[in-house]
Amino acid sequence: MTRLVDVEVSADMLRRACAGDECAQSGIYSALAPATFALIRRLVGNRTLAEDLFQDTMMTVYQSLSAFRGEAPLGAWVKRIAVSKCLMYLRSPWHRARLRLAGENDEDVQIQPIMLPASLGPKAEALDMERALASLTPTARAVVWLFEVEGYSHEEIARSFGRSISFSKSQLARAHVRLREWFDPRVDQQTCTPI
Amino acid sequence: MHTDIDQQKEAVVRRLRQLPDEMRPPYNWQEFQRRSRQRTTAARGGAARSQLARGSETLDGRTRRYAAIAAVLVAVAGGIAVWSHIAEFEPEPARIAANGDPDLQLSAARSTAIEGWLASLPREPAVVHVGTRAAVAGLEDRIAQVDDLLTAVRLDRAQPDRLAALQQERVRLVGSLAQVRYAEVVAAGSL
Numbered sequence: 551m552t553r554l555v556d557v558e559v560s561a562d563m564l565r566r567a568c569a570g571d572e573c574a575q576s577g578i579y580s581a582l583a584p585a586t587f588a589l590i591r592r593l594v595g596n597r598t599l600a601e602d603l604f605q606d607t608m609m610t611v612y613q614s615l616s617a618f619r620g621e622a623p624l625g626a627w628v629k630r631i632a633v634s635k636c637l638m639y640l641r642s643p644w645h646r647a648r649l650r651l652a653g654e655n656d657e658d659v660q661i662q663p664i665m666l667p668a669s670l671g672p673k674a675e676a677l678d679m680e681r682a683l684a685s686l687t688p689t690a691r692a693v694v695w696l697f698e699v700e701g702y703s704h705e706e707i708a709r710s711f712g713r714s715i716s717f718s719k720s721q722l723a724r725a726h727v728r729l730r731e732w733f734d735p736r737v738d739q740q741t742c743t744p745i
Numbered sequence: 746m747h748t749d750i751d752q753q754k755e756a757v758v759r760r761l762r763q764l765p766d767e768m769r770p771p772y773n774w775q776e777f778q779r780r781s782r783q784r785t786t787a788a789r790g791g792a793a794r795s796q797l798a799r800g801s802e803t804l805d806g807r808t809r810r811y812a813a814i815a816a817v818l819v820a821v822a823g824g825i826a827v828w829s830h831i832a833e834f835e836p837e838p839a840r841i842a843a844n845g846d847p848d849l850q851l852s853a854a855r856s857t858a859i860e861g862w863l864a865s866l867p868r869e870p871a872v873v874h875v876g877t878r879a880a881v882a883g884l885e886d887r888i889a890q891v892d893d894l895l896t897a898v899r900l901d902r903a904q905p906d907r908l909a910a911l912q913q914e915r916v917r918l919v920g921s922l923a924q925v926r927y928a929e930v931v932a933a934g935s936l
Contacts, residue, residue: 584767598879
């Protein structure tokens, strides 16, 4: 498994792809597609939407390939494009309209925790985590993923969302509370002490 | 002081980072190329249409007002059309009352009626708009989640109130889906 930022392709392949060699373009697609789709899926959740944004991202990659200067790995450059596409969607009026139509708001997504037996091994653990991520609001999911996994700072997240740093911090804190509750429903429940 | 919370947080972060870095992409290179061509063609069509629109941009204030009123009327007519179409699929009240809880039966029947009408719509328009598709996909996801919960509650047989609430939620979601699909089909000119 390769992280998107670590995906590199040879200078020769890049040059041929820019010159229109379909074989090289297809090779770049094979190298980038799995990690790019995983990143987009984690950021936006919904599969259909992720497919659309993936298509959009890859089209931009091929359209701008000649502008890639090779100062960082190709994957890091593609990651920036993918993240920017996802955040653009999350900020868009379409996304707000979709939430309204679905009767959701950015505060409330209800998926019931169903923990899979630990005996199923790491695959079950990954599935649990995927479901826990899906239980977060779209914004909180993107913030927690960017901060904890992709290594974005609060300043960068705030800038990307066009919001304040405290917005990023509060989204992250809320996401953590929700994830902790998911794995242990007793967490963060206030108890009353009899007087 | 918050050792437990910190440990739990660390465990969650560790789990997040352990998630696979790759997923099977939705399609291969050939399909990607086909979709890219499709999008480029659609975008060119859209650009040509907007150029035409810019050319005829001589609407005065009154014409624009009429256009806005017409748009509102079309939206209202769309809503009425959806519900009148659905009425054709409505089950007979006598048959509903004959079986079990009438409220529950009525909302289940209404949901079935809307789904019957949805099934009569063309599957997918030729020109797909990302926003509308996302709305449809989101609603379909929510309906699937409610269906999962409904199955669990039905098996449990201990929460009739929750069952009724979920059933109503399902009718509301299916109703919203019908409206979005109707608007999509009308916009694509397939109806």
